[in-house]
Amino acid sequence: MAIDRALLDILVCPKCKGDLRLTDQGDGLVCAACRLRYPIKDDIPVMLIDEAVRL
């Protein structure tokens, strides 16, 4: 299931509240400013700073 586009628009980085970009594989959301990748597990975006992967 692709992540809902309309919803992606209102999703922001929980740390800096900046915009997020969906990865090409669709398996994560990237905050360029914080250099963090929030994983999408079982179609559920994990919007937790401590679970984010540092880029």
Place this chain on the structure above:
Amino acid sequence: MLGGAAEILMLWGFSVWTAVLVAVLLVCPAIMVWGAIQVLRRPTELPLEPVPETRGMSLNWAAPFYDRWCRGCGLGDAFRAETLRHAALQLGERVLDVGCGTGVLTRRAAEAVGPTGRAVGIDPAPKMIARARANAAREGARIAFRLGVIERLPFEDRSFDVVLASLMIHHLPPDVKREGLREVYRVLRPGGRLVVADFDWSRAHPVWRMLAWPLRILPMLRAHAAGRVTPYFVEAGFRPVDLVGRWRWSVSFWVARRPDESRG
């Protein structure tokens, strides 16, 4: 020990049922104390899976039986319906359910706002969110679930018309209550509303009030036992904050609005 007690009681001429009753009365508090100890230990110490770091309480461990538990406490379908009555959701509204748990309320909210609206549920417990998603999929409800914490909501400013917080505020210690409510205020549009259902023993029957009194030692529950929940909403900037109803002996409903600056 209980067997021995029962025998002594019977020797004194009590019926076996009296003995059973006494045994139950003795066992119940023991189970409650044991349960309380389990609950008060940090949930992350239970051998489950990593629970995100939040100083609010995550009910990850309770996911398998949470819905039955709520129903057993008198917080079943009628309670959810009453919550939604206070929320007065309109078709097309964007609604966020913070601490959505298994998504019981989120599903009803999604129904109320219809296909033109949007329903989002967020919770810090992976097991709860997984369940919420499965339940919604089974019912064909169109809801987006996110794993996240109230003190750092991953949504843009002013992106919701309504935020629901059902039985969740009492899982937050005072400073996280403040932080979380500020975040809720941020994601609500001006004129939007926060609908809260939560424990408020100060308005309960004197017996319940007395029983709830010791809960003041717990930082998470102090405001709920002392009747000082409303000031948290006011402090976060909500105005007006209305106490709109009660449910049974212990729950109050509040509707707190983010002031609409444009209307002055």
